[in-house]
Amino acid sequence: MIHDTLAWPAPAKLNLFLYINGQREDGYHELQTLFQFVDLADSLEVTANNSGDITLTPAIEGVALQDNLIFKAAQALQDASGCQLGAHIKLDKKLPMGGGLGGGSSDAATCLHALNYHWCLGFSDEQLAAIGVKLGADVPIFISGRAAVAEGVGEILHPVNVTESWYVIVKPEVHVSTVDVFKHKLLTRNTKKREIATLLNTPWHNDCESLVKKQYPEVAKAIDALIEYAPSRLTGTGACVFATCASQGQAQNIIDSCPTWLNGFVTQGRNQSALRQRLDYLKNIDDKI
Ligand SMILES: C[C@](O)(CO)[C@H](O)COP(=O)(O)OP(=O)(O)OC[C@H]1O[C@@H](n2ccc(N)nc2=O)[C@H](O)[C@@H]1O
Numbered sequence: 001m002i003h004d005t006l007a008w009p010a011p012a013k014l015n016l017f018l019y020i021n022g023q024r025e026d027g028y029h030e031l032q033t034l035f036q037f038v039d040l041a042d043s044l045e046v047t048a049n050n051s052g053d054i055t056l057t058p059a060i061e062g063v064a065l066q067d068n069l070i071f072k073a074a075q076a077l078q079d080a081s082g083c084q085l086g087a088h089i090k091l092d093k094k095l096p097m098g099g100g101l102g103g104g105s106s107d108a109a110t111c112l113h114a115l116n117y118h119w120c121l122g123f124s125d126e127q128l129a130a131i132g133v134k135l136g137a138d139v140p141i142f143i144s145g146r147a148a149v150a151e152g153v154g155e156i157l158h159p160v161n162v163t164e165s166w167y168v169i170v171k172p173e174v175h176v177s178t179v180d181v182f183k184h185k186l187l188t189r190n191t192k193k194r195e196i197a198t199l200l201n202t203p204w205h206n207d208c209e210s211l212v213k214k215q216y217p218e219v220a221k222a223i224d225a226l227i228e229y230a231p232s233r234l235t236g237t238g239a240c241v242f243a244t245c246a247s248q249g250q251a252q253n254i255i256d257s258c259p260t261w262l263n264g265f266v267t268q269g270r271n272q273s274a275l276r277q278r279l280d281y282l283k284n285i286d287d288k289i
């Protein structure tokens with residue numbers, strides 16, 4: 001049986017804090033980071049078919065089909081399951097790319113969950129995360145869809161509930177390369193690992209921020225401007241920065257009164273992602289049938 005066409009959300013994440021505790025022999029870094037989702041999301045409309053092919057429209061400018069994380073996720077799931085079915089996926093891209101909001105990883109996670117459903121494979125979250133982590137360190141958190149402190153390279157997840165604040169997110173007009181930040185010799189990579197309760201109760205920072213501010217003046221300018229209105233920080237390796245607001249009204253006031261070049265948007269934090277809500281809803285329906 002194949003399920004019909006459905007549109008699936010692929011929301012963004014913020015790293016509310018990000019500490020780098022060391023580097024592994026394979027070059028990847030050991031992290032402690034707090035992930036929360038926000039309302040802004042891409043959408044993947046998925047139609048399963050019998051062709052065995054994966055097609056994707058529209059193409060993302062500058063990203064070949066073979067490199068698109070959605071295509072790679074679909075192929076990885078075909079390989080892992082031996083499934084002979086195909087799918088057409090229509091992508092509505094809303095998330096800024098290369099901004100530290102995890103758009104590519106979120107698209108990949110949503111594709112894995114969606115095809116697992118449409119192709120009726122019955123893979124568990126753990127199985128999907130194991131497939132996903134090979135595509136990107138951020139994919140497992142999007143598979144889980146629950147706010148969490150992540151450890152390891154980002155794949156060991158400890159779910160937490162934190163305040164669902166309103167945020168102003170700003171994307172400076174610059175592309176920050178995640179690889180270059182992690183490779184840089186001046187990156188802080190020796191922060192002492194701490195207990196989760198200690199991390200949650202100590203002021204939050206991002207170990208990449210001082211380096212990224214030095215390397216990318218546009219990011220420094222954005223943080224310095226935004227911090228005049230509310231506590232503001234880098235997410236992931238950037239380039240996006242976010243201000244944490246006490247209310248939707250405060251967030252909207254910041255947008256209305258800050259210089260127009262900051263070009264931000266307002267969104268709310270979520271401890272449960274829109275994808276997780278969709279999966280729970282579908283499970284409820286299936287359980288009733
Ligand atoms: C910085 C974060 O955005 C925090 O959420 C992520 O850890 C990055 O996740 P991602 O974009 O899914 O990362 P990947 O595509 O797996 O890795 C991109 C590059 O970042 C570096 N990288 C990434 C994650 C990690 N824990 N250590 C690393 O050193 C590696 O050089 C890797 O080649």
Ligand SMILES: Nc1ncnc2c1ncn2[C@@H]1O[C@H](COP(=O)(O)OP(=O)(O)OP(=O)(O)O)[C@@H](O)[C@H]1O
Binds near residue numbers: 103
């Ligand atoms: N479906 C996709 N959506 C966005 N980017 C993709 C996708 N597939 C491949 N990519 C590639 O991944 C790169 C990083 O995109 P993405 O938007 O995920 O960055 P990011 O938000 O900085 O991610 P992270 O926070 O995980 O480091 C893009 O520049 C693009 O070349």
